Amino acid sequence: MEQKRVLVVGANGRIGQKVTSKLSDKGYQVLAGSRHADNLDHDNITYVYVDLLDSVDKLVKNMQAVDVVLFVAGSGGKDLMKIDLDGAVKTMEAAELAHVKRFVMLSAVYSLDRAKVESSSIRNYMTAKFYADKWLMKNTELAYTILQPGALTEQSGTGKVTLNDGQASDNSLENVADVLVSVVGNDNTIGKVITMHDGETDIESAVKNS
Incomplete structure (x- = not known):
């Protein structure tokens, strides 16, 4: 069976580079979507x-024959409305126009809890995530999974x-x-919002039982 074609949006970010390489190692056909080609040879x-x-029309052109869009892009707080919110929504709109079925969104823990969003020390970022996640769930027909980790660290992965x-x-x-790579390979995660943090269960088992 031919492996899925996965478009990683934000492929040059901290998560993007890792997930792009890992998907390739698993045998997926990976499209590394970024404004910068650096560090993407694999x-x-x-x-x-x-x-x-x-525009949405331009984004559609890079989604032909794509099975999964994996959105891991972010502005690093520099342009939350245009990148983290509207950029995410435009990517969803483009995915639907290109007849992509599956959409995996990297978000943040508590992004859908309005009270926690409003009290957050990074409220503007969390607000952008709140509305992007809501749009994916309520305003698209995409087979979505939303992954919500807590704080990101440079510690070695434990698996x-x-x-x-x-x-x-x-x-x-x-x-x-x-976890993102495992989500792409496990359709049982479709339609789910999954919170995560470093813990005690091996990743493949945890995702399959999520």
């Missing part, structure tokens, strides 16, 4: 220019996590990338 990876400030306990604990970048 087997099974094709660089495609993706600028979230572009073990805890899912869906609602806690906002630390997450190694490696573990987050590995």
Whole structure:
């Protein structure tokens, strides 16, 4: 069976680089979507220019014959409305126009809890995530999964996590990338919002039982 074609939007970010490489290692056909081609050379990876400030029509052009869109892009707090919110929504709109079925969104723990969003020390970022996640769930027909890790760290990945306990604990970048790859390969995660942090269960088992 031919492996899925996955477009990673935000492929040059901290998570994006890791998840792009890991998907390639698993044998997926990977389209690395970014404004910058640096650091994206790898087997099974094709660089495609993706600028979230572009129109929906331009974004559609890089989604032909794509099975899964994996959205891991972010502005780093520099342009939350245009990138983290509107860029995400435009990507969803483009995915539907390109007849992509599956959409995996990297979000943040408590992004759908309005009270926690409003009291957050990074409220503007969380608000952008709130509305992007809501749009994906309520305004599209995409087969979505929303992954909500807590704080990201540079610690080495353990390969073990805890899912869906609602806690906002630390997450190694490696573990987050590995969970995203596992989500792409497990359709039981469709239609689910999954919280995560570093924990005690091996990733593949945790995702399959999520």
